[in-house]
Amino acid sequence: xxxxxxxxxxxxxxxxxxxxxxxxxxxxxxxxxxxxxxxxxxxxxxxxxxxxxxxxxxxxxxxxxxxxxxxxxxxxxxxxxxxxxxxxxxxxxxxxxxxxxxxxxxxxxxxxxxxxxxxxxxxxxxxxxxxxxxxxxxxxxxxxxxxxxxxxxxxxxxxxxxxxxxxxxxxxxxxxxxxxxxxxxxxxxxxxxxxxxxxxxxxxxxxxxxxxxxxxxxxxxxxxxxxxxxxxxxxxxxxxxxxxxxxxxxxxxxxxxxxxxxxxxxxxxxxxxxxxxxxxxxxxxxxxxxxxxxxxxxxxxxxxxxxxxxxxxxxxxxxxxxxxxxxxxxxxxxxxxxxxxxxxxxxxxxxxxxxxxxxxxxxxxxxxxxxxxxxxxxxxxxxxxxxxxxxxxxxxxxxxxxxxxxxxxxxxxxxxxxxxxxxxxxxxxxxxxxxxxxxxxxxxxxxxxxxx
Amino acid sequence: xxxxxxxxxxxxxxxxxxxxxxxxxxxxxxxxxxxxxxxxxxxxxxxxxxxxxxxxxxxxxxxxxxxxxxxxxxxxxxxxxxxxxxxxxxxxxxxxxxxxxxxxxxxxxxxxxxxxxxxxxxxxxxxxxxxxxxxxxxxxxxxxxxxxxxxxxxxxxxxxxxxxxxxxxxxxxxxxxxxxxxxxxxxxxxxxxxxxxxxxxxxxxxxxxxxxxxxxxxxxxxxxxxxxxxxxxxxxxxxxxxxxxxxxxxxxxxxxxxxxxxxxxxxxxxxxxxxxxxxxxxxxxxxxxxxxxxxxxxxxxxxxxxxxxxxxxxxxxxxxxxxxxxxxxxxxxxxxxxxxxxxxxxxxxxxxxxxxxxxxxxxxxxxxxxxxxxxxxxxxxxxxxxx
Numbered sequence: 046x047x048x049x050x051x052x053x054x055x056x057x058x059x060x061x062x063x064x065x066x067x068x069x070x071x072x073x074x075x076x077x078x079x080x081x082x083x084x085x086x087x088x089x090x091x092x093x094x095x096x097x098x099x100x101x102x103x104x105x106x107x108x109x110x111x112x113x114x115x116x117x118x119x120x121x122x123x124x125x126x127x128x129x130x131x132x133x134x135x136x137x138x139x140x141x142x143x144x145x146x147x148x149x150x151x152x153x154x155x156x157x158x159x160x161x162x163x164x165x166x167x168x169x170x171x172x173x174x175x176x177x178x179x180x181x182x183x184x185x186x187x188x189x190x191x192x193x194x195x196x197x198x199x200x201x202x203x204x205x206x207x208x209x210x211x212x213x214x215x216x217x218x219x220x221x222x223x224x225x226x227x228x229x230x231x232x233x234x235x236x237x238x239x240x241x242x243x244x245x246x247x248x249x250x251x252x253x254x255x256x257x258x259x260x261x262x263x264x265x266x267x268x269x270x271x272x273x274x275x276x277x278x279x280x281x282x283x284x285x286x287x288x289x290x291x292x293x294x295x296x297x298x299x300x301x302x303x304x305x306x307x308x309x310x311x312x313x314x315x316x317x318x319x320x321x322x323x324x325x326x327x328x329x330x331x332x333x334x335x336x337x338x339x340x341x342x343x344x345x346x347x348x349x350x351x352x353x354x355x356x357x358x359x360x361x362x363x364x365x366x367x368x369x370x371x372x373x374x375x376x377x378x379x380x381x382x383x384x385x386x387x388x389x390x391x392x393x394x395x396x397x398x399x400x401x402x403x404x405x406x407x408x409x410x411x412x413x414x415x416x417x418x419x420x421x422x423x424x425x426x427x428x429x430x431x432x433x434x435x436x437x438x439x440x441x442x443x444x445x446x447x448x449x450x451x452x453x454x455x456x457x458x459x460x461x462x463x464x465x466x467x468x469x470x471x472x473x474x475x476x477x478x479x480x481x482x483x484x485x486x487x488x489x490x491x492x493x494x495x496x497x
Numbered sequence: 498x499x500x501x502x503x504x505x506x507x508x509x510x511x512x513x514x515x516x517x518x519x520x521x522x523x524x525x526x527x528x529x530x531x532x533x534x535x536x537x538x539x540x541x542x543x544x545x546x547x548x549x550x551x552x553x554x555x556x557x558x559x560x561x562x563x564x565x566x567x568x569x570x571x572x573x574x575x576x577x578x579x580x581x582x583x584x585x586x587x588x589x590x591x592x593x594x595x596x597x598x599x600x601x602x603x604x605x606x607x608x609x610x611x612x613x614x615x616x617x618x619x620x621x622x623x624x625x626x627x628x629x630x631x632x633x634x635x636x637x638x639x640x641x642x643x644x645x646x647x648x649x650x651x652x653x654x655x656x657x658x659x660x661x662x663x664x665x666x667x668x669x670x671x672x673x674x675x676x677x678x679x680x681x682x683x684x685x686x687x688x689x690x691x692x693x694x695x696x697x698x699x700x701x702x703x704x705x706x707x708x709x710x711x712x713x714x715x716x717x718x719x720x721x722x723x724x725x726x727x728x729x730x731x732x733x734x735x736x737x738x739x740x741x742x743x744x745x746x747x748x749x750x751x752x753x754x755x756x757x758x759x760x761x762x763x764x765x766x767x768x769x770x771x772x773x774x775x776x777x778x779x780x781x782x783x784x785x786x787x788x789x790x791x792x793x794x795x796x797x798x799x800x801x802x803x804x805x806x807x808x809x810x811x812x813x814x815x816x817x818x819x820x821x822x823x824x825x826x827x828x829x830x831x832x833x834x835x836x837x838x839x840x841x842x843x844x845x846x847x848x849x850x851x852x853x854x855x856x857x858x859x860x861x862x863x864x865x866x867x868x869x870x871x872x873x874x875x876x877x878x879x880x881x882x883x884x
Contacts (some may be wrong), residue, residue, distance in 0.1 A: 058545070204545075217625055280878035354544045376545065379538050384498045386534030386551035394548035399759045401548055415538040419550025420530055420623045423667030426554065427818035428762065439819065439867050444738045457871040465542070475669075476554055482542035 049241040050275050052262025052434040056397050056470050058204040060354070061316040061412045062374075064323055068213050068310065071324040073144070074334035078137040078365040079105055083358075084175060085182050085486060086493060089116070089135050097124045102149035102305035104172050105138045114185060117172020119307035121147035137365065146327075151303035164226050171305045175228075175368065176292035180273060180285045181461035182489050185189070192286040194233035194277055199249045199290050200240040200260075202267035203353040203466075207312035207372050210246035211323060212291050213426035214310075217248045219297030226300055227288065228254045229366045246447050249290075265435065270467040276437045279461045291371055295328075298325035311366065313339065315354075316412040317347045317375040330366050332373050343377065348415050350374040353392045355469035356482070379416025387419070396420075397433065397474040422477040430481075433470035438463060444481060447488030452495050455488055464489070468485070505529055518792040520551045525819040527624035539799040555626045557760045561751035562633050562808065568747040569740040570594035573641045576696045576737050582705040597634070597641055597697045598740055604645050608652040616661045627666030627673075627814075628656065634808060635675035637741025638801065638849075640689065649684060651677040671856045675849050682849070690845065691715075695737035712737050714838065714845040722789045725866040731798040742804035745797070752807040761811040764820065765827040769806035772831025773797060780839055788839050796835055805848035806831065815856040819866040825861055830855045 080090040088109040091272040093099060099122065104115035118140055126139040151171060154165055165188045167175045167410035179186040186192070200209050213220060228235045234256045239245045241259035249257075258276050260266045269287045279285055288296075291309045298306045307328035314321045319339050326335060332349060340347065350357035351367040354374050358367050366373065383389075391401030403409060430440040438459040446454035465482040506748025511518045512525040529535075531552070541544060574590030574597075585593070604806045609632045617624040624877040635652055653676035660669040682689045692711040709724070713736055716724045726736050742748070755761025777793025797803060810816060817826035830851050837847025846849060 060545075116620075118581055199616075278877065281880050283881070311518065340696040348538075348544060350544055356542075357544065359540070359544065374544075380536045382533035382536050383501060384502075384533055387550055388556060391548060396548045398547070398549045398554075399757060400553055415544050416534065416546070417537045417539055418534065418546050419552065420535060422551050422623070422625055423665065425551060425625075425667045425814055426760075426817070427813045428820055428823075431820060437870060437873070439870060441818065442867050457874065458867070459870075469543055473545065474547045474549075476547075476549050476551055476714050478546065478550065480542055 046211065049259045049261055052260055052275075052435045053268040054263055054432055056129035056433045057200075057202070057263045057472065058395060058413075058473070059408070059410045060204045060376075061410045062314045062318055062321045062376075063133060063205055064207060064312040064314045064321040064372075066208060067322045067375075068211075068324050069324045071143060071326055071330075071335050074251075074326070074330040074332075074364060075367075076125065076139050076141050076331050077118075077122075077327060077329040078139045078331070079116050079119065079329055079367060079368065081106065081116075081135050084185055085108050086182075086490065091127065091135070091138070093124045093138070095124055095127055098122070099124060099140060100147045101307070102151075102171050102173075105140075106135070110187070113169050113188065114174050115169065115172045115392035116175055117149075117305050118226070119305075122147075123261045139365075142327075148304035153301055153303040156222060156229065156300045157222070159226075159229070161229045164229050164289070167299065168226075171299050173292075173295060173299060173305050173307075175408050176288055176296065178287050178369075180270065180279055180287055180464065180492060183287075183464035184493070186284075186286050190284050192231045192233070192253075192284045193284045194226050194273075195231045195235045195288065196238065196269050196273055196277075197235065197288055197290055197293060198238040198260065198267055198269040198272055199245060200238070200267045200373075201353075203355055204264070205314040205316075205321075205372070205374055206267070206311075206353055207310075207323065209290055209371075210248070212310045212312075212371060213248045213294060215236035215248075215457040216294045216297075217251065219294045219301060220248050221252060221297065222300050223295075223297035224252055224254055226296060231286065233277075236272070236276065238267070238269060240267070255279075262435070265433075265467060265470060268467055269465055270462065271435055274462055281456060281461060283461075289369060292369075309371065311335070311370070312372040313375075314372055315350075315375040317341050317343065317377060326366065328366065328368065331363055332360060332366060333363050335373055336362075336375060339432075340375070345377040345414075346380070348378050350376070351482065354413075355473060356466045377412070377414040379414030379418075381416070383416075396430075398476075417478055419476075419478050421479065424477055424479070426476050429474050429476065430468075430471040432473055434468065436462065436467070440468060442481075443488075444479070444484055447484050447491075450491060452491065454494060460488055502533065505532070507850050520588075520618065522848045523622065523624055524614050527614065530623070549704075551626045554760055557754065557758050558630045558808075559633060561754040561761070562630075562637065562741070564750040565744065565804065565808075566598075566633065566637060566735055567591075568744045569637060569742075572734055572743055573665035573697050573734065573740060575596050576641075576710075577698075578644070578694050580698075580704055580708050580710060582703075593697070594625075594641070598636060600645055601639065601643065601648050601740075602633065602637040604648045605652050609635075609656050612653060612661070613730055614658045616665065620665070622665065625666035627660075631655070631673045635677045637737045638674060638678050638804065638809075640694040641740055642694050643681070643688060643750045647681055647688060651681045663768045663870040667814055669814055670860075672809055672812050673854055675809055675853055675856075678849055679853060695739075712800065712845070717788050717791065717799070718842065718845045722787045722791070728795065728798065731795070732826045739801060739804075742801045745803045748803045748807050755807065755811065761807065762813070762816070762823055764823040765816055766806055767812045768824045768827030769810050769831040769834075770797060771829035772833075773802060773806075773835050774831070775828075776832045776835035776839075780835070796838070800838070801848040802831075802834060802848045805834065805852055809848070809852050812857075815859065817859040817862045817866075819863050822859070822862040822866045825866075826855055826859055829858070 108114040120142040124141040241261040573594030578585040659676040780789040833851035834847040
């Protein structure tokens with residue numbers, strides 16, 4: 046606990062529906078899916094057809110530009126649908142699961158005795174390489190790169206976020222095995238970002254071969270990008286790999302048992318959930334298996350989100366859990382008109398600004414819907430974004446550089462150091478309702494294009 | 498409210514691109530969104546959004562302007578009765594000022610919003626709320642005696658040349674309200690300066706003997722220090738001047754509203770005052786005439802300094818946009834305002850010119866602040882490359 050990094054800028058959005066630390070056993074979902082849309086920039090090539098039988102870990106599709114990166118099936122069963130969108134883009138590869146999961150069986154082994162190449166090869170072959178993402182860009186890591194470090198954020202500060210300690214509870218062994226494997230992949234170290242406000246779970250605290258950093262402060266203090274920025278910022282040409290703690294456990298199981306076991310604990314949260322709790326599921330589960338029977342009775346249409354309310358993906362009631370997501374959030378849709386809403390005193394309205402009376406009620410929890418709360422405008426106010434971005438970056442200037450498609454400026458202003466989740470709060474607080482995350486992804490896409 | 502909503506839903510199709518009133522789509526949208534917050538929901542990115550929007554923001558600024566406006570109305574009547582020697586009650590004074598100022602406000606809003614709506618429609622945009630504030634700022638920085646046709650052309654000039662040619666609210670370089678005033682100042686100087694313009698005169702008014710009507714700034718510029726009003730009068734605002742800028746107290750209330758809500762940048766307000774005080778103290782140190790000798794803090798109470806620091810310099814679009822830049826920008830606004838005030842005999846008030854000048858330089862200030870960030874990042878990369 047020697048040097049705690051204090052994050053001063055940011056914003057906690059107190060929402061109704063924080064999950065209670067109770068683990069319930071969810072039924073096995075009827076179907077599971079891997080969604081190529083979870084991986085920005087990916088062009089998938091199918092390895093299976095509708096009707097094929099697969100095992101857990103069998104390749105479903107691979108990356109067109111790097112065929113060694115394959116995407117394994119999380120369960121065993123029959124491929125029943127390949128859902129496509131506009132211009133036949135593959136959206137979902139859907140598998141009807143068998144009651145008992147049948148795994149592609151590999152050789153269990155101790156990663157500390159394996160050389161780097163073999164660890165990577167095993168991960169690629171097992172179809173779980175995509176759990177490793179790289180910064181800059183937040184895309185799947187290129188296995189031929191050597192990152193200067195690997196970062197794992199061991200807490201989540203997003204609204205209604207799950208307690209990561211609870212997600213990894215009892216998985217110390219698998220976590221350590223995963224860390225050992227990862228530590229071979231970098232020339233630097235594996236770094237854990239921990240919350241300084243409370244003692245970390247033993248799973249993290251007792252981890253070996255790692256360097257620990259402690260952070261305290263409001264969201265986005267838990268973002269891995271913030272951890273990197275404050276301890277080991279990314280310069281042009283450098284890469285750092287990042288991975289979710291729950292995925293480290295899945296990686297550990299690959300070496301300990303030789304199988305791709307994508308079981309993880311996720312949180313179910315939000316104001317539309319009767320009893321927000323945790324449940325154990327398999328990656329890619331159809332969410333009705335988790336939410337059914339636990340919804341608040343209401344006339345308002347619900348919005349199902351895989352992930353948190355700031356960065357998650359909108360899914361339907363029979364949509365699927367995202368590849369990297371550890372939570373499902375359900376909030377009310379805001380598709381209704383509000384009479385003179387902009388002039389209301391606003392006791393129930395949340396705002397980072399101090400223009401609503403709700404600021405006078407400390408500790409209030411809000412039930413927010415998906416209304417945009419205004420119309421899109423040009424930038425008028427200044428200094429808003431800077432208050433919620435704890436990085437030495439000028440976000441508005443960066444966004445304007447992207448809108449002008451000025452590659453040099455984007456690079457100079459630090460586009461390598463941010464991804465969508467880091468600027469999500471900027472989008473939340475924006476008075477002009479600008480789609481910051483979408484613009485940033487466009488900027489990242491043009492960087493990738495330009496530099497490849 | 499449901500009946501109103503139903504009615505709006507009924508007539509809405511006529512304003513859609515294929516409807517018979519499609520030419521008034523922006524106008525309809527502006528009124529609809531004024532009455533009802535739209536039902537648009539988030540699709541990508543954040544699923545929830547902050548409750549604040551531009552309408553709320555602008556409402557807060559208007560709220561902050563109300564004390565200055567109401568006091569200004571009263572003061573127009575008060576100054577008038579001082580001039581004629583009539584004794585009037587508070588309400589009589591207010592009623593006189595109200596009738597004098599209201600037409601100016603109506604003309605300013607009418608002309609400005611008319612142009613805004615037309616441009617929004619031509620561009621197919623939603624109407625931006627920015628002019629809701631500019632439309633009230635313009636009357637408050639004009640003398641009470643200004644002819645209405647001047648208000649109309651000044652507003653038109655400010656909106657078209659100051660704002661729309663740059664692409665509308667958010668894109669403008671200069672503060673539109675100040676531009677309106679500067680336009681009148683240079684186009685019709687006889688109506689914008691001197692001793693006669695500040696007090697509303699109606700036909701048949703008799704002026705009592707010895708009444709001058711000069712503003713404190715004019716007195717100071719003429720080195721007539723014995724004619725200066727008391728500090729109390731200047732702070733309360735019982736002095737001649739532009740409609741909304743005489744009472745430092747009313748402006749202070751507005752400043753408190755802006756700072757508490759966070760809509761106005763306290764950094765700019767503070768640094769403008771510091772800039773003004775610095776210049777004032779420097780003048781005191783090297784004083785060679787009575788104007789340079791007046792206590793530095795008196796400058797804050799005179800002319801448009803307080804109004805400019807609180808409502809004009811803080812305009813987020815035309816001020817510096819980086820936090821560090823705001824300190825520099827504000828300081829220079831305050832400093833230059835006094836420099837113009839004290840040393841330029843042609844312009845008794847320096848606030849307008851100094852803010853417009855700094856509007857022009859704000860992007861440059863920001864450029865250097867951002868450049869510092871860029872070179873810090875470059876140096877970091879070079880250091881790593883060397884190792």
